[in-house]
Amino acid sequence: MAVRPEEFNFAKNDKFHTAMIPGKTARFFRTCKIWQFIRFVIINIKMIIVVSKSH
Amino acid sequence: MARLIVLGGGVAGHTAATFAADWLGREHEVVVVTPNSKWNWIPSNIWVGVGQMTKEEVTFDLAPVYNKAGITYKQAKAVSLNPEGNASSDKPFVTIEYTGQGKAGESEEVTYDYLINATGPKLNFAATPGLGDANGLGEFTVSVCTADHADHAAHELAKCIEKMKKGERQKFLVGTGHGMCTCQGAAFEYIFNIEHEINKAGVRDMADIKWISNESFMGDFGMGGLHMKVGGYVVSSRIFTESLFAERGVEYIIGAHVNRVEKGKVSYELLDGSMGEETFDFSMLIPPFAGVGLKAYNKAGEDITDTVFAPNGFMKVDANYTPKPYEEWKASDWPRTYQNPSYKNLFAAGIAFAPPHIISKPMKSPNGTVINPTPPRTGMPSGIIGKAVAHSVCDLIKKGPSAHLHEASMAEMGAACVASAGKGWLDGQAAAMTVYPVVPDHEKYPGTGRDTDYTFGEIGLAGHWIKHILHFLFIYKAKLKPFWKVIPE
Ligand SMILES: Cc1cc2nc3c(=O)[nH]c(=O)nc-3n(C[C@H](O)[C@H](O)[C@H](O)COP(=O)(O)OP(=O)(O)OC[C@H]3O[C@@H](n4cnc5c(N)ncnc54)[C@H](O)[C@@H]3O)c2cc1C
Numbered sequence: 001m002a003v004r005p006e007e008f009n010f011a012k013n014d015k016f017h018t019a020m021i022p023g024k025t026a027r028f029f030r031t032c033k034i035w036q037f038i039r040f041v042i043i044n045i046k047m048i049i050v051v052s053k054s055h
Numbered sequence: 056m057a058r059l060i061v062l063g064g065g066v067a068g069h070t071a072a073t074f075a076a077d078w079l080g081r082e083h084e085v086v087v088v089t090p091n092s093k094w095n096w097i098p099s100n101i102w103v104g105v106g107q108m109t110k111e112e113v114t115f116d117l118a119p120v121y122n123k124a125g126i127t128y129k130q131a132k133a134v135s136l137n138p139e140g141n142a143s144s145d146k147p148f149v150t151i152e153y154t155g156q157g158k159a160g161e162s163e164e165v166t167y168d169y170l171i172n173a174t175g176p177k178l179n180f181a182a183t184p185g186l187g188d189a190n191g192l193g194e195f196t197v198s199v200c201t202a203d204h205a206d207h208a209a210h211e212l213a214k215c216i217e218k219m220k221k222g223e224r225q226k227f228l229v230g231t232g233h234g235m236c237t238c239q240g241a242a243f244e245y246i247f248n249i250e251h252e253i254n255k256a257g258v259r260d261m262a263d264i265k266w267i268s269n270e271s272f273m274g275d276f277g278m279g280g281l282h283m284k285v286g287g288y289v290v291s292s293r294i295f296t297e298s299l300f301a302e303r304g305v306e307y308i309i310g311a312h313v314n315r316v317e318k319g320k321v322s323y324e325l326l327d328g329s330m331g332e333e334t335f336d337f338s339m340l341i342p343p344f345a346g347v348g349l350k351a352y353n354k355a356g357e358d359i360t361d362t363v364f365a366p367n368g369f370m371k372v373d374a375n376y377t378p379k380p381y382e383e384w385k386a387s388d389w390p391r392t393y394q395n396p397s398y399k400n401l402f403a404a405g406i407a408f409a410p411p412h413i414i415s416k417p418m419k420s421p422n423g424t425v426i427n428p429t430p431p432r433t434g435m436p437s438g439i440i441g442k443a444v445a446h447s448v449c450d451l452i453k454k455g456p457s458a459h460l461h462e463a464s465m466a467e468m469g470a471a472c473v474a475s476a477g478k479g480w481l482d483g484q485a486a487a488m489t490v491y492p493v494v495p496d497h498e499k500y501p502g503t504g505r506d507t508d509y510t511f512g513e514i515g516l517a518g519h520w521i522k523h524i525l526h527f528l529f530i531y532k533a534k535l536k537p538f539w540k541v542i543p544e
Binding site: 018019 | 294297298300301302304306307435436439463467468469470471481484487489491509511513514515516517518520521543544
């Protein structure tokens with residue numbers, strides 16, 4: 001079976017072999033505009049809380 | 056009329072001076088002494104360093120902004136402090152040497168009632184032979200620490216990309232240029248921007264990209280790492296960082312003290328005491344930071360630099376500097392008011408204050424070489440501290456010497472960091488992270504030392520959009536455009 005492109009780097013060296021590498025779904029969500037828009041709102045809210053707790 | 060002098064027109068100094076001028080009004084004088092004629096939004100130097108922004112986009116002239124704010128601007132560098140005045144006067148003063156305004160090289164003594172030292176770091180390239188010398192960056196590596204450095208780095212990178220397009224393999228080495236560097240986050244962001252640009256140019260298979268760092272584990276970032284909630288787990292930044300490097304095929308060397316740089320080669324010592332060498336065609340290594348080397352003299356003209364400044368050149372403030380083992384470090388060791396213990400009208404803000412100790416676990420190789428990151432004082436803490444210190448000085452001026460000082464401990468404040476990879480609105484990505492608090496407090500948050508509800512990180516377009524917004528927002532704020540005060544530091 002052909003290696004999945006996102007799994008290719010596991011074989012490159014021992015360090016990569018034991019790392020967590022995102023698969024297709026995680027990569028898809030990183031660039032999915034609708035999901036990222038929701039995350040944008042959530043990250044902003046979290047950052048504003050951190051900023052206000054810091055002042 | 057009281058005079059406040061702010062040394063340094065960077066993140067902390069500019070924040071302190073602009074708020075102080077606003078709060079004090081024209082009744083009192085705010086003077087900024089800084090050698091640069093332009094303000095630089097340093098985080099975006101990363102994009103300049105890969106040719107995605109020009110240096111003009113990340114800088115602007117300070118003079119018109121200070122003119123608008125009613126701030127006296129002296130384009131000069133501070134050389135020494137006389138906090139007790141001299142034989143002929145009790146009035147404290149700072150000796151400055153002009154770098155512009157048609158007076159380059161001229162000296163002047165400027166008296167003050169209050170002084171905020173926000174001179175940031177000296178980029179100590181000379182600490183590593185070959186990385187640079189007393190004049191700054193050397194010829195073998197590049198830097199992104201200033202807009203000019205970043206512009207030069209972009210040209211060197213473009214040459215390498217051209218070579219790869221012609222079929223010549225290139226090796227990229229990015230990280231820290233000494234065992235006691237901080238600012239790993241900047242190098243981290245730069246390496247992934249390089250990787251992104253090389254990918255975009257279609258020559259990723261011609262590039263070997265390697266990270267070299269003084270961190271003892273990936274994701275230490277000078278903060279001893281951090282734990283964050285990801286996918287229902289609380290995970291160490293080590294897992295997060297190793298994952299990113301494995302995903303992008305970027306190899307790494309950690310626990311490394313780079314002890315020599317030559318043309319196309321670095322030599323290093325590792326935490327296990329072994330020595331190694333690494334070759335490169337292109338290398339960006341962050342230099343270690345030190346204080347800018349201000350001197351201090353008492354009334355009799357005797358050198359009291361050791362009283363006012365720590366051995367690393369940073370200014371002593373209200374931190375607990377008693378040496379103690381790592382196990383006994385406490386959040387309460389960190390300063391709250393940034394007032395100098397010997398001279399109560401002296402304050403420090405941003406990178407210029409001397410931390411009580413590092414945050415990461417101290418490490419030494421069997422040969423006795425110290426290899427551990429020094430503590431980061433990133434943009435958000437620098438801005439918050441600058442504002443708090445300005446607030447204290449304004450209260451001291453307006454309410455008198457018994458006014459309550461404002462507090463901003465790094466053990467009670469967070470930091471938001473966004474490390475991009477690429478610049479395009481739709482093709483870039485970023486790791487967005489917050490950490491709360493910056494200095495772990497193991498008494499308040501047993502386990503990880505931090506509040507995991509507010510310490511988080513994730514990768515995606517969203518963080519990238521935030522990086523873009525921060526760029527425009529902070530330059531807008533620094534230019535004192537309408538409503539600048541409502542934009543938080
Ligand atoms: C490439 C890079 C990327 C970064 N990215 C981020 C990021 O994404 N997020 C983040 O939070 N932080 C980031 N940082 C860190 C951030 O830039 C610093 O934390 C911040 O600039 C510190 O502020 P400061 O005012 O203490 O020092 P600076 O901003 O460096 O300002 C110091 C000022 O003092 C002046 N000065 C120097 N010597 C003298 C003297 N003798 N007399 C008077 N003035 C003097 C300097 O010219 C300068 O204007 C990055 C740093 C680098 C290098």
